[in-house]
Amino acid sequence: MYELTISLVQGGRKPLYEQIYEYIKNEIREGRISSGERLSSTRMLSSHLEVSRSTVELAYEQLLSEGYIESKPCRGYFAAQIDGLYSIRPACADGQAPVKSSGKKYRYDFTPNGVDLNSFPYNTWRKLSRECLVDDRAELFRLGCPQGEPGLRSAICSYLHQARGVDCTPEQIIVGAGNDYLMMLLCAILGTGRRVALENPTYRQAYRLFSNLSFDTRTVDMDERGMRVDELERSGADLTFVMPSHQYPLGTVMPIRRRMELLRWASEEAGRFIIEDDYDSEFRYKGKPIPALQGYDADGKVIYIGTFSKSIAPAIRMSYMVLPEAVCEMYHKRCGFISSTVSKVDQLILQKFIEEGYYERHLNKMRALYRSRHDMLLAELKEAGPDFRISGENAGVHLLLHFRGARTEEELIKLAAQKGVRVYGLSEYYVNGAGPADEAVILLGYANMDEERIREAVRLLKEAWYG
Amino acid sequence: MYELTISLVQGGRKPLYEQIYEYIKNEIREGRISSGERLSSTRMLSSHLEVSRSTVELAYEQLLSEGYIESKPCRGYFAAQIDGLYSIRPACADGQAPVKSSGKKYRYDFTPNGVDLNSFPYNTWRKLSRECLVDDRAELFRLGCPQGEPGLRSAICSYLHQARGVDCTPEQIIVGAGNDYLMMLLCAILGTGRRVALENPTYRQAYRLFSNLSFDTRTVDMDERGMRVDELERSGADLTFVMPSHQYPLGTVMPIRRRMELLRWASEEAGRFIIEDDYDSEFRYKGKPIPALQGYDADGKVIYIGTFSKSIAPAIRMSYMVLPEAVCEMYHKRCGFISSTVSKVDQLILQKFIEEGYYERHLNKMRALYRSRHDMLLAELKEAGPDFRISGENAGVHLLLHFRGARTEEELIKLAAQKGVRVYGLSEYYVNGAGPADEAVILLGYANMDEERIREAVRLLKEAWYG
Numbered sequence: 011m012y013e014l015t016i017s018l019v020q021g022g023r024k025p026l027y028e029q030i031y032e033y034i035k036n037e038i039r040e041g042r043i044s045s046g047e048r049l050s051s052t053r054m055l056s057s058h059l060e061v062s063r064s065t066v067e068l069a070y071e072q073l074l075s076e077g078y079i080e081s082k083p084c085r086g087y088f089a090a091q092i093d094g095l096y097s098i099r100p101a102c103a104d105g106q107a108p109v110k111s112s113g114k115k116y117r118y119d120f121t122p123n124g125v126d127l128n129s130f131p132y133n134t135w136r137k138l139s140r141e142c143l144v145d146d147r148a149e150l151f152r153l154g155c156p157q158g159e160p161g162l163r164s165a166i167c168s169y170l171h172q173a174r175g176v177d178c179t180p181e182q183i184i185v186g187a188g189n190d191y192l193m194m195l196l197c198a199i200l201g202t203g204r205r206v207a208l209e210n211p212t213y214r215q216a217y218r219l220f221s222n223l224s225f226d227t228r229t230v231d232m233d234e235r236g237m238r239v240d241e242l243e244r245s246g247a248d249l250t251f252v253m254p255s256h257q258y259p260l261g262t263v264m265p266i267r268r269r270m271e272l273l274r275w276a277s278e279e280a281g282r283f284i285i286e287d288d289y290d291s292e293f294r295y296k297g298k299p300i301p302a303l304q305g306y307d308a309d310g311k312v313i314y315i316g317t318f319s320k321s322i323a324p325a326i327r328m329s330y331m332v333l334p335e336a337v338c339e340m341y342h343k344r345c346g347f348i349s350s351t352v353s354k355v356d357q358l359i360l361q362k363f364i365e366e367g368y369y370e371r372h373l374n375k376m377r378a379l380y381r382s383r384h385d386m387l388l389a390e391l392k393e394a395g396p397d398f399r400i401s402g403e404n405a406g407v408h409l410l411l412h413f414r415g416a417r418t419e420e421e422l423i424k425l426a427a428q429k430g431v432r433v434y435g436l437s438e439y440y441v442n443g444a445g446p447a448d449e450a451v452i453l454l455g456y457a458n459m460d461e462e463r464i465r466e467a468v469r470l471l472k473e474a475w476y477g
Numbered sequence: 478m479y480e481l482t483i484s485l486v487q488g489g490r491k492p493l494y495e496q497i498y499e500y501i502k503n504e505i506r507e508g509r510i511s512s513g514e515r516l517s518s519t520r521m522l523s524s525h526l527e528v529s530r531s532t533v534e535l536a537y538e539q540l541l542s543e544g545y546i547e548s549k550p551c552r553g554y555f556a557a558q559i560d561g562l563y564s565i566r567p568a569c570a571d572g573q574a575p576v577k578s579s580g581k582k583y584r585y586d587f588t589p590n591g592v593d594l595n596s597f598p599y600n601t602w603r604k605l606s607r608e609c610l611v612d613d614r615a616e617l618f619r620l621g622c623p624q625g626e627p628g629l630r631s632a633i634c635s636y637l638h639q640a641r642g643v644d645c646t647p648e649q650i651i652v653g654a655g656n657d658y659l660m661m662l663l664c665a666i667l668g669t670g671r672r673v674a675l676e677n678p679t680y681r682q683a684y685r686l687f688s689n690l691s692f693d694t695r696t697v698d699m700d701e702r703g704m705r706v707d708e709l710e711r712s713g714a715d716l717t718f719v720m721p722s723h724q725y726p727l728g729t730v731m732p733i734r735r736r737m738e739l740l741r742w743a744s745e746e747a748g749r750f751i752i753e754d755d756y757d758s759e760f761r762y763k764g765k766p767i768p769a770l771q772g773y774d775a776d777g778k779v780i781y782i783g784t785f786s787k788s789i790a791p792a793i794r795m796s797y798m799v800l801p802e803a804v805c806e807m808y809h810k811r812c813g814f815i816s817s818t819v820s821k822v823d824q825l826i827l828q829k830f831i832e833e834g835y836y837e838r839h840l841n842k843m844r845a846l847y848r849s850r851h852d853m854l855l856a857e858l859k860e861a862g863p864d865f866r867i868s869g870e871n872a873g874v875h876l877l878l879h880f881r882g883a884r885t886e887e888e889l890i891k892l893a894a895q896k897g898v899r900v901y902g903l904s905e906y907y908v909n910g911a912g913p914a915d916e917a918v919i920l921l922g923y924a925n926m927d928e929e930r931i932r933e934a935v936r937l938l939k940e941a942w943y944g
Contacts, residue, residue, distance in 0.1 A: 028765065072764040075871075077702070077732020096737035096744070096775075127615040136610040143603040148594040151790035187654045187794075187818035194661050194815075202669060202691045215814060222811050224669045224691055235544070265544020270563035277563070297539040298495065308563075323618035325821040327654075344689050347682060348661075351654035351818050354792040404542075 018059060026061050027068035034069065038078050038089050045091035049079060117430035118467035122259060122408035124457035129379060130323050134368050135359065142358045154354045156346060158185025158330070162357045165364040166330050174291060175301035176314055178332045184341065187327040187351035189287070189317050190219060195348070196285070196313065196331065197223040199341045200249070206285075207247035209237045211439035213258045213287065216251055225249070229441045232257070236264035239271040248282050250275075255291040255300040259439045259453055261402020261410065263300050272303070276311035283337065285313045290320045292373050295381045296404040310334035318360065320407075321373060328352055328360055380407055383456040383464060390468040391454075395476055398452075408455035410436065419450040425474040431467050485526060493528050494535035501536065505545050505556050512558035516546060584897035585934035589726060589875035591924035596846060597790050601835050602826065609825045621821045623813060625652025625797070629824045632831040633797050641758060642768035643781055645799045651808065654794040654818035656754070656784050657686060662815070663752070663780065663798070664690040666808045667716070673752075674714035676704045678906035680725045680754065683718055692716070696908045699724070703731035706738040715749050717742075722758040722767040726906045726920055728869020728877065730767050739770070743778035750804065752780045759788045759840050762848045763871040777801035785827065787874075788840060795819055795827055847874055850923040850931060857935040858921075862943055865919075875922035877903065886917040889942065896937040 016033045018026055037043040049055075052070060056063040070087060073079040079087045142150070157163065163180035170176035186192040193216060202224040208217050210229035221227045230241045230250070237252055252272065254264035264272075276282045286303045294300065304314040314332040333341055363369050388403060397415040402408065413422065419435035426433045434453040437445025445451070456464060483500045485493055504510040516522075519537060523530040537554060540546040546554045609617070624630065630647035637643035653659040660683065669691040675684050677696035688694045697708045697717075704719055719739070721731035743749045753770045761767065771781040781799040800808055830836050855870060864882040869875065880889065886902035893900045901920040904912025912918070923931060
């Protein structure tokens with residue numbers, strides 16, 4: 011029988027039973043008590059250690075629970091057989107943070123992915139958040155509806171109907187924590203082995219997501235009307251991911267004719283669907299908003315995705331998806347049990363934000379703000395240089411400069427960088443990375459630049475590009 | 478040329494340009510203006526309609542943007558060719574909500590998935606939420622780190638180290654909106670075609686998720702120590718999903734020997750990993766908590782998943798995953814670009830909740846609350862009937878009754894239901910639905926039942942089962 015020689019610390023940080031438990035555990039782990047060896051009885055050990063018997067019993071119970079010792083009726087406690095099975099990790103491994111090279115510092119950054127957060131309605135959001143936490147209480151912390159709360163879905167439904175011409179019921183809407191998540195969910199709903207075609211250039215995050223989630227991806231070239239449907243047909247795809255109201259990054263608005271060709275393509279075969287990403291349709295500075303493709307869909311072929319990341323704030327993590335009937339059924343069958351990814355509190359805040367008219371007011375404010383930046387940028391650019399034309403204006407929060415000269419995209423970006431201005435090249439939006447064949451195209455995003463900064467940054471660009 | 482006969486409403490809800498735009502759009506859509514037909518010039522139409530020329534120009538611009546008309550230089554405007562391509566949906570389809578049959582009403586529900594929300598620390602949560610929204614402001618609404626905010630990950634890291642013996646760095650932690658999401662992400666990280674083995678019975682939601690997300694699933698039988706590793710070896714799996722600290726639904730604690738067998742299995746081949754779901758390890762009523770399997774892992778084979786759904790509230794949607802180094806690399810390569818699914822505000826609230834000691838206090842309170850319900854239920858049951866034994870006690874928020882008699886699970890559930898008490902059968906946790914071969918097993922969850930209700934419900938069960 012194994013005899014313990016353990017020095018217990020009375021009144022220390024660890025209770026006595028825990029000291030005994032840890033000591034014996036280590037003796038067994040390190041093989042000093044060998045497997046099958048009998049341990050002292052609780053009575054003997056307690057008298058040997060001069061502690062109460064219940065202290066020893068507690069230690070033994072814990073060792074029993076974790077399986078270090080076994081109890082045999084009427085015979086006592088024995089060390090379990092664990093030696094030679096596996097070498098447990100000896101000490102804490104010290105992990106290292108991945109070191110990122112700190113980026114170059116720019117004075118001005120024309121990122122096309124910006125959102126102006128100075129205009130975020132903090133006070134309203136805080137007020138609504140307070141109201142939500144006062145109301146309801148327990149109900150707010152119970153697991154909610156997997157699709158999202160019915161109240162929020164109704165609010166989104168009427169917004170989509172009025173603002174985007176989307177024709178749906180709240181039952182077709184799924185609320186999720188961001189577009190990336192919704193696309194992951196969509197992959198789970200539609201099943202593996204799908205062949206999805208994306209525009210080229212496109213939103214590359216979507217391309218990567220589909221590729222990594224077991225979809226068979228391909229790209230289809232665009233002409234001035236958007237994705238070429240003849241090429242789509244030839245691509246063998248049964249899904250297509252498009253941005254008809256305002257293509258990213260080109261800013262193309264898909265005209266009604268191309269929309270109908272696309273819808274006809276989808277209706278020609280049973281398993282075909284169109285994924286419409288309506289990511290920034292809220293911002294249009296000329297005329298009325300371009301209605302969503304979903305509103306024209308007569309055959310239940312369009313899966314519509316929208317987000318509050320662009321129109322409210324990226325970090326609130328709320329997007330939504332409108333599923334046509336057939337896909338809705340697949341969702342309920344295959345994924346209806348997957349819990350919602352958005353907290354109920356956040357859903358309720360957003361519901362109130364929409365219902366009480368704050369969302370519309372916020373959109374109007376942002377539209378006016380972005381419009382004046384858009385106008386200022388256009389005006390400044392018109393005097394900037396002789397060798398580019400502008401496209402993709404009138405909507406969204408970026409525009410494109412197409413250079414006729416001999417300079418490459420890389421040269422233009424580098425010249426701007428030397429003046430402390432960050433601009434973006436179109437080629438990074440091409441899936442093959444090749445970029446447009448016959449011109450250098452630069453993207454300028456203005457969501458994060460106020461008018462003063464736009465004027466100054468364009469002045470620097472002029473210096474950079476025209477000396 | 479097509480002549481418009483349109484009655485405009487001056488001073489109505491819709492601006493004049495919009496009335497003209499909609500009129501012409503419908504004429505084109507319905508084929509009354511045929512494709513290629515020339516429209517009046519803006520000058521002629523404005524004088525014909527007696528409106529300003531800019532009003533007509535606005536209408537034409539919108540029609541141009543949407544592609545209903547085309548402009549040919551020096552020749553004017555022509556209706557685009559869209560007829561015959563596709564029949565646009567005529568009117569709003571009225572969706573129907575899926576009708577669910579309203580369930581039977583029970584007076585008492587022993588659901589094993591309960592969480593007591595009356596003890597949710599509303600005031601603290603509200604206070605922290607207010608503090609978070611006052612601080613920081615804009616930074617809180619910018620897109621955050623895909624893995625979760627560093628501050629929250631550090632807080633989770635030290636909690637896991639102290640409370641669960643998990644050995645990791647914040648860089649290995651991914652925060653996500655619930656376990657379902659984390660498992661979806663894990664599938665994307667590990668790639669398709671994986672063969673995953675689950676315990677039988679198991680948490681069936683995990684089984685369904687893996688199956689639907691293109692994993693090849695199988696089950697492995699359990700003995701009294703947990704998953705049988707010899708069967709796991711034969712199953713051909715390269716992944717296994719286990720709950721070593723407290724198996725759901727059986728409540729088995731995996732002893733150290735079996736843990737080492739499992740770790741050895743994983744270390745024998747390069748691509749093998751163990752997914753440890755530590756879903757309710759916070760609640761143990763006897764001795765110390767059982768340490769996590771992850772803490773014993775010397776070879777980077779354990780993917781650890783934990784959640785705040787059980788320990789705080791289901792609707793806050795926050796879970797976390799600790800990835801071993803090799804899987805961390807796969808994550809950064811394949812999924813590092815996927816945005817976080819939890820809002821920054823919620824992450825900051827939770828971080829403060831942990832850092833300022835509220836989480837520990839809340840856990841202690843809940844442990845005491847559940848312990849007294851557990852003790853009361855055990856005491857009441859001990860006097861309840863002669864023909865069952867109890868298992869799975871001492872931890873979690875449910876226990877199991879194993880009936881020796883001839884009665885089936887179905888009979889026992891039905892008898893209880895007749896008295897207004899809802900109890901749950903073990904067979905629904907078996908993947909094949911067969912249940913245990915030689916006994917009827919009933920699950921009783923007590924998280925949602927206070928002591929008074931437990932006493933009353935057990936009294937009713939006695940009446941139901943023993944008359």
